[in-house]
Amino acid sequence: MTDDVLDRAPDDRVQVLDAEGQVTAPDLVPDLADETLVGMLRDMRFARRFDERMISLQRQGRLGTYASLAGQEGSQIGSTYALADDDTLFFQYREHGALVARGLPWEYVLYWMGHEAGNAALADINVFPLNISIGGHIPHAVGWSWAAKRKGDDRVGVVHFGDGATSEGDFHEAMNFAGVFDTPTLFVCNNNQWAISVPRERQTASETIAQKAAAYGFDGVQVDGMDPLATYVVTKAARERAVDPPDGTPRPVLLEAVQYRFGAHTTADDPDVYRDEDEVERWRERDPLTRFEAFLRDRGLLDDDRLDAMDAEIADTLSAIVDRAEEYAPDPTDLFADVYAESTPNVDAQQEYFEALRDRHGDDALLDDW
Structure with a gap:
């Protein structure tokens, strides 16, 4: 793996596979080993099926508001495969594919059902809790990376965010700190062309997002985010620069993964209001799943039978995850946990009142009225 891909001009987009x-x-x-390449496709297909299933559950009232990833599997899977298992991920709310590449814990579905236990389970796969506030997690990633550097760890912090987050002060403050203190941070901007209804061209006047890194003293590179091999190559090189650079000076890197969000911003959004279907269809021609499948077929690593077996395994695994999540019985007193670092008299009084009613009426009747 060479470091050369990071030394390109920010508008010289890295690509390994074309749309076909x-x-x-x-x-x-x-x-990469043949098994690894096939595993990448499996995880990409799992992420797409996961997405479809979560949207279906939300439409049935079995899940809360959900953010779709469809179209962005290439950047999420490709970049995560390039990391060490103990590198730490920070994500916004759409990067479910990165978690799939880490062995998605079944509890993750609980988060989207409204249970905080789904966030807590992510720590076991070196992922920080999901973040809803736009860009608020980017300084956290830099802080973690700086701490890892000071401890002498050979680990990097990888932080995912959208193009809309680059307009937030948190993004610029984090980039500045990373540049000044040479933190081993990989900033992954998933530029999916739309920050809810605001198009990329209204987000910034700069030609690329990648070029913003120059202002903070480190490299930015633009990559075809719908090409999993390109995102793998660039992330691998960026990780090496962050922990074992040729010149001995670790540096952060900003990766701009250019891609497209096929679906709505969330299940509470209607993208037909602000974008044309023709635009969506043009981007669908670059679908990361179909282009990577074609690559594997050309190499003799995939045929219809193997693809059918892969999809059957995905369906079974996904069904088991959803079934387990829906069988989860939360403790109603979790409503009072972690409201504050240390509980207050008011919270204690509310919990005592709740538990008294619970003893009198039982969980089912109480929760129906609560």
Whole structure:
């Protein structure tokens, strides 16, 4: 793996596979085992099926508001495969594919059902809790990375966010701190062209988002985010620069993954109001799943039978995850846990009142009226 891909101009987009899955840069094709390549496709297909299932559950009233990832599997899976298992991920709320690549815990579905236990389970796969406030987690990632550096850890902090987050002060403050203190942070901007209803061209006047890194003293590189091999290559090189650079000076890197959000911003959004279907269809021609499948078929690593078996395993695994989540019985007193670091008299009094009613009426009747 070379470091050269990071030294390109910010508008010189890195690509390995074209829209048809044909190799455009043979020198950049990563030397990955056949099983790893097939595993990447499995995780991408799982992420897409997970997305479809979560949206279906939300429409049935079995899940809360959900943010779709469809179209962004290439950047999420490709970048996460390039990391060490103990590197720490920080994500916004759409990067479910990165968690799939880490072995998605079943509890994650609980979060979208309204249970905080789903966030707590992410710590076991070195992922910080899901973040809803736009960009608020980016300084956290830099702080973690700085702490890792000071401890002498050979780990990086990888922080995902959307193009809309680059307009937040948190983004700029974090980038500045990372540049000044040389933190081992990989900033991954998932530029999906729309921050809810605001298009990319209204988000910033700069030609690219990647070029913003120059103002903070480190490199930014633009990559085809719908090409999993390209995102793998760039992330691998960025990680090496952050922990084991040729010149001995670890540096952060900003990766701009150019891609598209096929669906709505969330299940509470109607994208037909602000974008044309023709635009969506043009981007669907670059679908990361179909182009990577074509690449694997050309290499003789995939056929219809293997794909059918893969999809059957995905369906079974996903069904088991959803069933387990829906069987979860929360403790109603969790309503009072972690409201404050240390409980207050008012919270204690509310909990005592709640528990008295619970003893008198039982959980089911109480929760119906609460």
